Amino acid sequence: MKKATVYDIARVAGVSASTVSRILTGSAKVAEEKRIAVENAVKELDYRPNLMAQSLKTGQSMTLGVLTQYLDSPFSNEMLRGVEKALEGTGYVPIVVSGHWNPQQELDRLRLLIARRVDGILILTGHVSQQNLIELSQQVPIVAAGHNINTERVRSYNVNSRLGGYMATRYLLDLGHTQIAHIVGLADQKDAIERLHGYRQALTSAGIAFDPALVVQGDFCEVGGRDAIKQLVASGRPFSAVFCANDQTGYGALLGLRENGLSVPEDVSLIGFDDLPFSTFSNPPLTTVKQPIYETGVKLAKTLLGLIEGSEESDSIELQDELPELTIVARQSTRPFVE
Known part of the structure; x- marks a missing residue:
């Protein structure tokens, strides 16, 4: 036909x-x-x-580049759901690429998206430098999560991970736990570093000395959480609670504790960070620090559209002021300390 x-x-x-x-x-x-x-x-x-003909005529491709880190990340997928929601009915289509937490790979992917003539770029956390963001924004507007930069062509949002780390640890302290371990995220990731600072700050405020033996390196993934628990148990250092740098780490920690004959929360209380959808269905359901992942995706996409179209949305510089605050979601993986 x-x-x-x-x-x-x-x-x-x-x-x-x-x-x-x-x-x-x-x-x-x-x-x-x-x-x-x-x-x-x-x-x-x-x-x-004919989208190609329209693009040539209007100078717009009606596509947005999206840089994530891993395509199978439940965190990124939750934020992408928000992006998708914000783009409904706008005519814009996302093109998603991954950077694998490699600054050079991220930069290469961003340049590839620009070469594809996207109308703007969304960055769902990453390591690309602020200087590179500024330079790239001369070609297309950029909105990024996990950064602290706001210029005429770049907007950003960065969750207060230090506060979240403090809240998680404080929650365990208020339950009576004093021997609290922490499984850190990626060593060079800003969110992981800030959550560790929040953990230490909460201990200090409670008059508890920081014990390096209770801090174990993870990788923000399930395997890292499981391995970290094995390391903690093997060290012989007693602990009654664990603050995991994110929920995925918490899922691995749950398995690791079970494999080592420890029950949650009877023997060890466990708290995560993110409130991913699966945290409601883990066994037991995971207590966590909820951050507005989906809402952030919606807000980032709307802000980018505002920059592209020159609407009032682009005037919203302090994006975090318009997003829900961090909160503790208490579930069955934590309980008051019992001697």
């Missing part, structure tokens, strides 16, 4: 081809009866616009 054209729509709707073009692109107001006639003709003829 021959593909319908703008001229076919014009013939069926009884209007000029230029009127059809204006209605399809939204470039000018037209009479309501003409708009309805064109919309009906589009449905009748099953018209599909």
Whole structure:
């Protein structure tokens, strides 16, 4: 079957081809009866616009580049759900690439997206430098999570991980735990470092000396959490609670504790960070610090669209002021300390 054209729509709707073009692109107001006639003709003829031709004409590709770190990350996927929600009905389509926490790979992927003529870029956390962000933003507007930079062409949002680390540890302290271990995230990741600082700050505020033997390196993944528990148990250092740098680490820690004959929360209380969807269904359900992952995805995408279109949305510099605060979600993986 021959593909319908703008001229076919014009013939069926009884209007000029230029009127059809204006209605399809939204470039000018037209009479309501003409708009309805064109919309009906589009449905009748099953018209599909030539996106390449439109891109050449308008200078916009109607695509947004999205840099994540791993395509199978439940954290990134939750934020991508927010991005997808924000783009509904806008005509924009995301192109997703991954950087694997490698600064050079991230930079290469961002340059690839720009070469693909995306209209803007979303960065869902990463290591690419602020200087590179500023330079790249001269070509396309950028909105990034996990960064602290705001210019005319770059907006960013960074969760207060230090506060979150403090809240998680304070929660365990308030339950009466004093021997609290911490499984750290990636060694060179800012969020992991800040959560460790929050952990130490909470201990200090409670008058408890920091014990390096209770801090074990993880990697923000399940395997890292499981291995860290094995290391903690093998050290012989007693602990009654564990603060995991994120929920994925917590899932691995749950398994590691079980494999070592320890029950949660009867023997060890466990708290994570993120409040990923699966945390409600882990066994037992995981207590965690909830951060607004989905909401951040929505806000980042809307802010980027604002930068592209020059709307009021682009004036929102302090994105965190408009997002929910960190909160503790108490579930069955924690309980008061019992001698």
